[in-house]
Amino acid sequence: MNLVALLKEVKNKGITLYLNDGKLAFKAPAGAMNKALKSQVVALKVELVELLEKRDSTETSKIEVIDRQPDDALVTSFPQQRLWFVDKLGRGSHQYNISAALKLSGTLKPEALEKAFSSIVSRHETLRTYFVAGDDGQPVQKIQNVDGFDVVTIDLSTIEAKNQQEEVIRYVDQETTYNFNLNSDFMLRVHVLKLSDAEHILLVTMHHIASDGWSVGVLITEFSTLYAAYAQGKGNPLAPLAVQYADYAHWQRNGIEGKVLDKQLSFWTNQLAGLPIIHSLPLDLPRPSKQRFAGHIYSCNMSKTKLDVFEQYCKDNGATLFMGLHAVFSVLLARYSNETDIVIGSPVANREQPEVEPLIGYFANTLVLRSDLSDKPTFNALLAQSKKTLLDAYANQQVPFEQVVEQLQPERSLSYSLLFQVMLVLQNNVQGSEELPDLTLSHVKQKNTVSKFDLTLNIMKNDEGLRVRWEYNTDLFKVETIKCLAEHFERLFEGLLSAPENNVFDVKMLSEPEYYQQLTTWNDTAVIYPKDKCIHELFEAQVEKTPNAIAAVFEDQKLNYSELNNKVNQLAHYLIEQKQVKPDTLVGICMERSLEMVIAIFAVLKAGGAYVPLDPDFPKARLAYMLQDANLSIVLTQIKLRGKISINDNQLEYLDDSMFLQHLSDYSTDNIDPLSQGLTSKHLAYVIYTSGSTGKPKGVMVPHSAVVHYLAHAVENYLTDNIVGSVLSSPLSFDATVTTLLTPLMAGRKIVILPEKQDLVVEGLINYFNAEYDYLFKITPAHLELLSTCNISGNAQHIVVIGGEQLTTRCLMPWKRDLLPNTIYVNEYGPTETAVGCSTYWIRELQDLEYDVHAVPIGQPINNIKFYVLYNGQPIPLGAIGELYIGGDGVTH
Structure with missing residues (x-):
């Protein structure tokens, strides 16, 4: 027996529990506190004492029968008022139907059943109450005569047995979901489905405005008592009710007031603030x-x-x-x-x-x-x-x-x-x-x-x-x-x-x-890849394989692999000999997208340094902070960007300056042995600045090994046989640019570099989406939104990798369904600290987009990455909310 049930039982027996000097005591009629009840009181003694200490000593008034005429408009209780407004707001709803379906096997006496339910409706005014708006717009309840109440009998006995059960299910579901009309209906409906002379289904439905869980028990008990009496030709054995629900509603509106109401409302206001x-x-x-x-x-x-x-x-x-x-x-x-x-x-x-x-x-x-x-x-x-x-x-x-x-x-x-x-x-x-x-x-x-x-x-x-x-x-x-x-x-x-x-x-x-499953099975991602190589070593290997293949295209300029490698080597030798670049030396690159930018990146890597992207569109104050924070003493840039970087001019190298280019031609075009520089895959490849959680940009240090890990994944998965190259459309300061900047150069494909101006970027993307050949793209959901209204169509089988922000089904749906249905889309997730990307979700077919889910999933970890979703350091159930912990080879410094 729980605390509430015990309190009711002692009250029903006329027993009063109270505190005497803080100790539990009671007053009871003779024999009321029997041994069994006393043991229950003892078992819950601590809770009873605490509850009695908390309860207000003021007793609520007794419920009295109110004077009323049959047609009077009576006040509703607070719960009735709420359900009436809910019903009006929803224009009727079955969520407040309370239903029960019973199978009656044996000899049923329909007259006794009908009389029993009629007696119950007559006995309980609330079952024949209807609700209308009063003059002030608030609901009032009125009580109608029992004469209009009927038990509805539906004869299914003539239906074949194999179809009868389906009809029963249909009737039961129809009845339990049928709305009450609170303005006119009885609040109880009773249906009897006759299956045969010896088998019936009894359906009973009440509206919650006139019933609750306790009431269901009262209804069943009274029906059982009345049916048994009427079936045997006896009279109504139930004792008259002392009060009706309308009396309770009146008492609730008027009996709970003053200090008791104020104190209890104050408690709930504080408790639920x-x-x-x-x-x-x-x-x-x-x-x-x-x-x-x-x-x-x-x-x-x-x-x-x-x-x-x-x-x-x-x-x-x-x-x-x-x-x-x-x-x-x-x-x-x-x-x-x-x-x-x-x-x-x-x-x-x-x-x-x-x-x-x-x-x-x-x-x-x-x-x-x-x-x-x-x-x-x-x-x-x-x-x-x-x-x-x-x-x-x-x-x-x-x-x-x-x-x-x-x-x-x-x-x-x-x-x-x-x-x-x-x-x-x-x-x-x-x-x-x-x-x-x-x-x-x-x-x-x-x-x-x-x-x-x-x-x-x-x-x-x-x-x-x-x-x-x-x-x-x-x-x-x-x-x-x-x-x-x-x-x-x-x-x-x-x-x-x-x-x-x-x-x-x-x-x-x-x-x-x-x-x-979570710690082992789902994280079984280990594969072999060239983890001890530097980025440029993979590029040099490709130069050996395809020296004459086109490597990079910008507007009307192009370089094959051999030409690109020679220019990179000359700049790398210069950086080593004249600027003393060595492993982990940070070199700034402040350049617009161009062939010079690609040369600069590989030259810094070959020299052993790590490049730091300085976006020309960044505010001067942000660029100045990055220069200072990274302690940059060398910045590679372009003449058109003169004045963007607040640094001594002798620390700037303009890669498009004709005199500087003439000077570079004197340097060797030979590859540089990493061992001669003491360079390993553990050294930094680049440092990229994110916005930072404190408001100040934060430099993320990314080693060669992390980038090589990502590139191994990208080459294997994104460069399918039909892909001729990539379209580079994003700034170097966006780490996702690595996908289209470096991946093709690891596999003999070309990169097509789009100009810096936004309108030319949009025009270029449209042209290449509509191109005859298939390309690798790396774009953001914002790009998809912008381009979704442009003239893009066809049967191209591009690979479009999407990253940078959350991808929604609504954003991607028109692309997969209408614009480029044969293209494969990849939702790639990865914070900067995991070197570009660490998980992928592939949309190869339209059904891979779940229509009823807002966000496209981030998918599964890529090779050699481990995912753990934890809460408070503990693994959590599938689907639960936690924090994503990422481990593996792609995690940066």
């Missing part, structure tokens, strides 16, 4: 703009052995089972969402007054439970926090959820529920008797499930342990994700107890196969 608008659980599908409440249920069980151990732990720590379950669920949500502010809703029966217990009506209230895991608590500490959270919530549960919402004024949306979207329920409701004379009852499984929230964990304790039902919104989650949640919840249920003094984020949640 700064509440997250929406949870951060990863979704399998994009959240729709309006909820459809389509749901499904995944069920599983947890053994009594596990439950006994868990309950004993909770008891030893002065907590209830629900407090423990709430703590475990909070850990699960935190570890899946990578958040520490966890919000969970939980219903309470809210039937503290004995006179409302036998009523059908919407009494249930919702408590918003908030957990703080920001300090990485132990499970012992988190359980204590959950205990306090629950006790505080119970002590302030008289305020209707609707008034809490009104007080907080949260941002409203049709796409999610207010304040919380995840619910936790431990079933303690009255289930009702399901025994009928001459009939055997069994539940009929319903195809359609309504999910009022994104996710509801519904737990029922039974003799076998725990029955766990995961009710989820199918517009957001796939069943595979829910199965994983269920498995990891059970693993935490056990694991947190095995190490209650440990940080809850350190407790193992994954299975051994999951660990092995």
